[in-house]
Amino acid sequence: GGDSVEQSFTKLNGTAPGLALNLQKETVGAFEQVKVQSIAVRPASCSQTSALATAPLAFLWSVTEVGSGAVVPLSEVLKTTGSLTVPAYSLTPGKVYALACRLTILTLSTTAVRIVTVSSAVPQAVILGGDRTVPIANASLPGLSKSTCATGAMVIDASESRNRDFPKTDSRAVSGLHYAWSCSYRASAVQEGLSPCTGDSGGFYTVDGSRVTIDATRLPKEERIYMFAVVVSAKRYDCVATDSKPAACPVMFDAATATAAVQITATRDSVPLVSAKMYSRTTTEVSFSEDSNAPQTVYVAQASNSLVIVGEVCRTPGAPPFQSFRWQMGGSQVGTCLKKTDWCHADNLQTKLAIISPGLLEDRGVVCSAEKCTSSLSVKPNVFSGAGVFDIGFVVTTSFGASASASLRVRFNRAPRYGSFGVTPLTGVALLTPFTLTADAWQDQELPDLKLMYEFAVRAAGCASQACQTTLAARSLTPVVAVLLPPGNQ
Numbered sequence: 001g002g003d004s005v006e007q008s009f010t011k012l013n014g015t016a017p018g019l020a021l022n023l024q025k026e027t028v029g030a031f032e033q034v035k036v037q038s039i040a041v042r043p044a045s046c047s048q049t050s051a052l053a054t055a056p057l058a059f060l061w062s063v064t065e066v067g068s069g070a071v072v073p074l075s076e077v078l079k080t081t082g083s084l085t086v087p088a089y090s091l092t093p094g095k096v097y098a099l100a101c102r103l104t105i106l107t108l109s110t111t112a113v114r115i116v117t118v119s120s121a122v123p124q125a126v127i128l129g130g131d132r133t134v135p136i137a138n139a140s141l142p143g144l145s146k147s148t149c150a151t152g153a154m155v156i157d158a159s160e161s162r163n164r165d166f167p168k169t170d171s172r173a174v175s176g177l178h179y180a181w182s183c184s185y186r187a188s189a190v191q192e193g194l195s196p197c198t199g200d201s202g203g204f205y206t207v208d209g210s211r212v213t214i215d216a217t218r219l220p221k222e223e224r225i226y227m228f229a230v231v232v233s234a235k236r237y238d239c240v241a242t243d244s245k246p247a248a249c250p251v252m253f254d255a256a257t258a259t260a261a262v263q264i265t266a267t268r269d270s271v272p273l274v275s276a277k278m279y280s281r282t283t284t285e286v287s288f289s290e291d292s293n294a295p296q297t298v299y300v301a302q303a304s305n306s307l308v309i310v311g312e313v314c315r316t317p318g319a320p321p322f323q324s325f326r327w328q329m330g331g332s333q334v335g336t337c338l339k340k341t342d343w344c345h346a347d348n349l350q351t352k353l354a355i356i357s358p359g360l361l362e363d364r365g366v367v368c369s370a371e372k373c374t375s376s377l378s379v380k381p382n383v384f385s386g387a388g389v390f391d392i393g394f395v396v397t398t399s400f401g402a403s404a405s406a407s408l409r410v411r412f413n414r415a416p417r418y419g420s421f422g423v424t425p426l427t428g429v430a431l432l433t434p435f436t437l438t439a440d441a442w443q444d445q446e447l448p449d450l451k452l453m454y455e456f457a458v459r460a461a462g463c464a465s466q467a468c469q470t471t472l473a474a475r476s477l478t479p480v481v482a483v484l485l486p487p488g489n490q
Helices: 148-153 237-242
Strands: 018-023 027-029 034-041 058-065 083-086 096-105 108-119 131-135 155-157 177-186 205-208 211-214 224-234 258-267 274-278 282-288 295-302 307-314 322-330 354-357 360-362 372-379 389-398 403-413 420-424 435-440 454-459 469-476 480-483
Touching: 018 096, 018 108, 018 469, 034 096, 034 108, 034 469, 058 083, 083 096, 131 274, 148 155, 148 307, 177 205, 258 282, 274 389, 274 403, 282 403, 307 322, 307 389, 307 403, 322 372, 372 389, 435 454, 454 480, 469 480
Parallel strands: 027 108, 131 258, 295 403
Antiparallel strands: 018 034, 034 083, 058 096, 096 108, 131 403, 155 211, 177 224, 205 211, 224 258, 258 295, 274 307, 282 295, 307 372, 322 360, 322 389, 354 360, 389 403, 420 435, 435 480, 454 469
C-alpha cells in the first residue's frame, strides 16, 4: 500500500537522423555553379558511446529534372560528401531540378530535397578597342591598306560578346547570338543630339555579324564623331543546342538583351591607329552622355582586383616614327602622383612608368614588333576609391606631333560598407529554434540607391575559411531571414 509516482518517457533511440539543406540560390543561370550544404543531426541516443553517436554519416546526392525525371550525372566524389557543388553548365536553361540528399547512419536514413530553377542568362556584349581616333584616308597615309594591324584597327569588333548559356570555349556561345548594329554621329563635340548615319553618311562601313568594318577611303571628308552601338540578343537555347546550323535558329527578341557602344572620331590629320583592351575581370554597363544622349560602354571593375589595360598602336609603312607612349586618366581621383594614396604613385603601379604630370604617365620601355607597339598599364588592388567613372586613355604621339588615343570608361566598385549584423536569440535548439538574422544599413558607396543582395552563412567557431562555411539563406534582396542552425558553438 505505498505511494507510487508515474512518469512518461519518449523513446528516442532508433529515430531517423535530422537533415536540412541550405541552397545558395534558388534561381541560377547555366553559367553558375549550384551549391547546396547539408546540416545533419544524429539520432538521439541515451549514450554518448553508443553506435548511433559514433557511426559515420553517409551522404548520397542526386539531381533530377522535375517532370521528366532525367538524372544529371554526378561524379562519385560529388555524390558522397556533406555538401554538393554542381559544376557550371551541368543544368539546362528553362528546366527545373530537384537536388536530393539521402543521409544514412547504420540502418536509419532520411531524405531532404531542394528545388532549383535554371533561367536563360542575359548575353554579354563587348566591343574591343575602346573609343578611338581614325584618320580619313588620303595621300599622306600610303601604308594604311598594306598593314594587317591597320586593317584590324578599322574594325569595330564585338566578337567577344557571348551567349552565357554556353561555355566560353563552346562555339555556340558565339553562334548563338544575334547582333543589331546602329550608327549615328555628331559633326562636332559641341553639337547637341545625334544624326543617323544614312545616305552619304552611312556608306563608309559594312556589317558582318559581330563586326563592322570602316572603309577609311569612303569616310565623309568632314571630321565627325561617330557612335556605333550593338544590341546583342540570344537565340533560342533548345535550337542552338541541337541544330547543326545555329545561324538559322530564331532570336529570343522578348528576352533580355545586352548593349555595347564605342565612339570613333574621324580626323583629317595623319594620326596613328591606336586601340586599348581591358584585361581585368569586369562586367559592362551602358550609360548615356549628357550632351548627346549617346550610349557609352562602362567597364565595372572590382576595386579589390588589379587593373590591367593593354594599349596597341599600328606601325604603318611610310608613317612617321613614334615619339611617346603615354597613359592618362581623367576623373575624380587624379592626384599629384606623389602621395601613396594617388593611383599613379610608383608604389601602386605594377608596370614601370614615368610620371610626367598629375594623372599622366609615360612608358619608356615599349615593346615593338614589325607591325605594332604594345604598352600596358597595371595598377595594384585596392588603389581606386570607386568614386565616379574614370576615362583611362592610351595616347601615342608621332615625331611630327600628331597624337591619337584610345580610351576606356571604368567604374570601380567596392564592397558594401557601414552596415551591421545581428542574430536573435543568441541560444537555441539545433533544427528547432528559428534564429532571426538581420543585416541593417549596408550601402554601396558608389551607388547609394543600388539595391543590394544578401546571403547568410554560418561557420564553425574558430574557423575563418570559406571551406567550413555553410549557406543558410540564398542570395536575395531580403536583409532579414529566419533560419534553423546546426548543432554546435557557431
